[in-house]
Amino acid sequence: MNHPIVRTEDLTKIYGQGSTAIRALDGVNLAIQPGEFVAVMGPSGCGKSTLLHLIGGLDRPTSGKVFLDGQDLTTLNDDAVTAIRRRKMGFVFQFFNLIPVLNALENTALPMILDGIRPAEARQRAQEWLERVGMGHRLTHHPSQLSGGEQQRVAIARALAADPALILADEPTGNLDSRSSEEIATLLRQISSTWERTILMVTHDARIAAYADRIVFLKDGKIVDETILEHRNGEQTEAVLDKMREIGD
Numbered sequence: 001m002n003h004p005i006v007r008t009e010d011l012t013k014i015y016g017q018g019s020t021a022i023r024a025l026d027g028v029n030l031a032i033q034p035g036e037f038v039a040v041m042g043p044s045g046c047g048k049s050t051l052l053h054l055i056g057g058l059d060r061p062t063s064g065k066v067f068l069d070g071q072d073l074t075t076l077n078d079d080a081v082t083a084i085r086r087r088k089m090g091f092v093f094q095f096f097n098l099i100p101v102l103n104a105l106e107n108t109a110l111p112m113i114l115d116g117i118r119p120a121e122a123r124q125r126a127q128e129w130l131e132r133v134g135m136g137h138r139l140t141h142h143p144s145q146l147s148g149g150e151q152q153r154v155a156i157a158r159a160l161a162a163d164p165a166l167i168l169a170d171e172p173t174g175n176l177d178s179r180s181s182e183e184i185a186t187l188l189r190q191i192s193s194t195w196e197r198t199i200l201m202v203t204h205d206a207r208i209a210a211y212a213d214r215i216v217f218l219k220d221g222k223i224v225d226e227t228i229l230e231h232r233n234g235e236q237t238e239a240v241l242d243k244m245r246e247i248g249d
């Protein structure tokens with residue numbers, strides 16, 4: 001078996017104290033293999049965002065560990081976690097988070113330039129990834145000149161261009177219509193299958209989750225079920241919906 005890119009060990013997050021304490025995550029053990037595309041689903045408030053934030057080093061657990069590429073993030077100071085986040089993780093958000101005054105190429109190149117990569121090389125890598133995600137014809141467009149689906153493609157190129165070990169996607173289709181959502185899910189599938197990148201995605205949408213290799217179901221902060229998908233092209237949406245009903249939405 002491969003060495004996992006991500007592994008959590010009894011990951012627990014408690015918000016607040018005493019009688020108002022909320023156990024948002026409760027002893028989560030999850031391993032994600034290189035090149036795997038994993039979706040996390042579960043009812044509202046079950047801890048999906050908390051899990052993504054802890055793995056992404058955006059917040060710290062109450063107890064338990066997060067290993068990224070074998071390194072325990074929970075033992076590092078904030079500066080070291082920030083450096084790992086910048087070099088080893090790519091984030092994709094629901095609202096794209098592109099910089100309005102920069103064009104697609106500049107948005108994609110900026111994180112690399114901030115990380116010390118020469119601007120010419122950063123722009124070249126940015127252009128290559130924009131072409132791969134189907135945005136080669138929109139390099140000089142600004143976010144306001146792009147559709148939601150196109151903006152998300154730019155955000156995905158930006159996340160990939162720095163060659164991260166892990167892509168974390170938080171409701172990447174949450175702000176898109178159903179056609180654009182399926183196109184973005186198809187692109188994420190391709191990023192995993194063709195370019196062998198590792199993806200952890202949180203989603204409410206069973207149709208989108210059905211493009212992953214594996215779906216992990218969370219409830220009340222615990223992993224309660226897991227489904228390995230055979231088709232990975234959205235065809236098994238009904239089976240995912242059945243599982244969600246079984247778990248209780």
Ligand SMILES: Nc1ncnc2c1ncn2[C@@H]1O[C@H](COP(=O)(O)OP(=O)(O)OP(=O)(O)O)[C@@H](O)[C@H]1O
Pocket residue numbers: 015016022023024042043044045046047048049050051
């Ligand atoms: N900063 C915080 N302070 C206190 N409680 C919090 C905080 N963040 C999250 N929670 C609580 O922790 C639990 C898990 O929240 P989380 O946002 O991880 O759930 P989720 O599954 O992502 O929900 P949704 O699907 O609605 O986005 C919820 O009960 C939430 O109210």
